[in-house]
Amino acid sequence: MGSGRWAVFVTFALNGAVVGSWAPRMPTVAEQIGANPGQLGLALLGASLGMIAAASMTGRWCARFGARALVAVSALATVVVLPLMATVGSPLQLGLALILLGASVGMLDVAMNVAAVTVVRRTERPLMPVFHAGFSFGALGGSVGAAFAAGHEISLLSHFLVVSVLTIAVTAAVVRYVPREEQAADPAEHGSTxxxxxxxxxxxxxxxxxxxxxxxxxxxxxxxxxxxxxxxxxxxxxxxxxxxxxxxxxxxxxxxxxxxxxxxxxxxxxxxxxxxxxxxxxxxxxxxxxxxxxxxxxxxxxxxxxxxxxxxxxxxxxxxxxxxxxxxxxxxxxxxxxxxxxxxxxxxxxxxxxxxxxxxxxxxxxxxxxxxxxxxxxxxxxxxxxxxxxxxxxxxxxx
Structure with missing residues (x-):
């Protein structure tokens, strides 16, 4: 179970790094689209709305398809959506892109927590806070990378493409080791309302x-x-x-x-x-x-x-x-x-x-x-x- 434990920890860190990578670049995005603070605030609501919508559905999807599949799908969705944010030209487009990004991040969040609970059960160790430490330090690393990109005037598209490539590489390396919860023996019991x-x-x-x-x-x-x-x-x-x-x-x-x-x-x-x-x-x-x-x-x-x-x-x-x-x-x-x-x-x-x-x-x-x-x-x-x-x-x- 050691490989599964590390795979889940890395997945948490990856999700944190994605979140930490885009949030600090919002001033650059705002300047690119000419958004005032009010317009930017409304656009940022899109991320929360996407996260809430995805989280409300991902639990039942994990029950049906397994957390491993949802980790893969959500990571790939992030890879597509993140560079899209660098090409937006209006507050409306930014809001729509953030809905998609929030949904992919929210889906990954629920899926990785489901996988983490599986590790906790199989190892009988209270590891959830440790996994969430991975998210915290991943977010810190992502924000440091964003600060470096901003400080060296690296374009949004170049920065987000680098993050996307790293996301693909990390996901490909660990997704096979993400544990999948066994399906319920009784399908009727599995479909609790x-x-x-x-x-x-x-x-x-x-x-x-x-x-x-x-x-x-x-x-x-x-x-x-x-x-x-x-x-x-x-x-x-x-x-x-x-x-x-x-x-x-x-x-x-x-x-x-x-x-x-x-x-x-x-x-x-x-x-x-x-x-x-x-x-x-x-x-x-x-x-x-x-x-x-x-x-x-x-x-x-x-x-x-x-x-x-x-x-x-x-x-x-x-x-x-x-x-x-x-x-x-x-x-x-x-x-x-x-x-x-x-x-x-x-x-x-x-x-x-x-x-x-x-x-x-x-x-x-x-x-x-x-x-x-x-x-x-x-x-x-x-x-x-x-x-x-x-x-x-x-x-x-x-x-």
Whole structure:
């Protein structure tokens, strides 16, 4: 299973690198098409809409065709769409291209998480945070490459073609090793309805954990630098480091996710991490210090490191069937809820800032991060009740 584990880790890093490659080039794209901030903001919604639409369907596609096939298809779609973005000539064309790119990235996201849950089950190791560390460092690498391309005035098309070629090469090297979940022994059981899934409170609670994490992560990405400039008096170069600190802390903490989950358990690291993230952002908002801003965003990134991967792993466990298969649709369901956080988070924080100021807005993000703690406790209670009900049901049927 070692090759499968590394294949999934590399797939996570590849997805992160793709995301990290195009987002930092948006100023160049905006200049190319002559878009004002409002038009660019509307176009960027396309990426979130594409991700949400793809995530809502990819779970059932993985259940039918397997995660390996979806990893291959989504990676190839990315290879086609990414260079297309370099040729857009209007905000409308950019929005349409971003819908396609968001859909391919979202499909890859769900498929790689389904494959990751398969590795977790087969190895019986809590590796989800480690896989998500691959995404974090892949995004960091992609953003460094984008910065290099921008700094050396490399054209968008040349840059994105290089990323596409690398994507093809990496996918070809690892896709054969991506594990595929065995099909359910009973086809009728495999076709459990989405309607029944919607009635499971635990999935909604796990979705809320991922949603809160996504809101704070999106808000940190879009507002941390502006907060540092306007409220803490930093120059733009120093302010840009605030989100880098957030990302690096998140990636480093995720690398130790297996050891942390083995020692303290999924529920404790969710609750503890949420409180750490909340305290970090609240301190950032309250204490007028540049140094505290860096420390606060680092605590937020480290505290939220486990939220998304652990929530997805638990969603896969909720959907696991008696024969050891299943969970694809549940992972897609929770991912869809999470992606809506990237859609609503930045404008929500921006609205709070408009009504008050950026300090209050960052503090509000801290409260959202801390809300993960009670939601995680509620999810744990819901999982226990579901497990107890499942244990009673066979006994009743046996009578």
């Amino acid at each position: 989405d309607r029944r899934m919607l009635r499971r409170p635990v999935l909604w609670l796990l979705g809320m954990i991922a949603l809160c994490s996504a809101i704070v992560e999106g808000a940190s990405g879009d507002w941390s630098a502006l907060f540092a400039v306007r409220e803490r008096g930093m120059d733009e170069a120093a302010a840009a480091v605030t989100f880098s600190v957030f990302c690096v802390a998140m990636g480093l903490v995720r690398l130790f996710g297996e050891q942390a989950e083995r020692r303290w358990g999924a529920d404790r690291i969710l609750v503890g991490g949420a409180l750490v993230a909340g305290v970090g952002l609240l301190a950032t908002a309250i204490i007028p210090s540049s140094a505290v801003a860096y420390v606060g965003f680092a605590l937020a990134g480290g505290g939220l490191a486990f939220a998304f991967p652990v929530a997805l792993n638990l969603a896969g466990a909720v959907g696991r069937r008696g024969d050891g298969t299943g969970g694809e649709r549940e992972i897609g369901f929770v991912t869809t809820i999470a992606y809506s956080g990237f859609l609503i988070g930045p404008p929500m924080i921006g609205g709070v800032a408009q009504l008050t100021n950026l300090e209050v807005a960052i503090g509000f993000a801290g409260i959202i991060a801390a809300l993960i703690a009670p939601v995680a406790l509620a999810a744990a209670a819901a999982r226990r009740r579901a497990a107890e009900a499942a244990e009673r049901e066979p006994a009743l049927n046996h009578r």
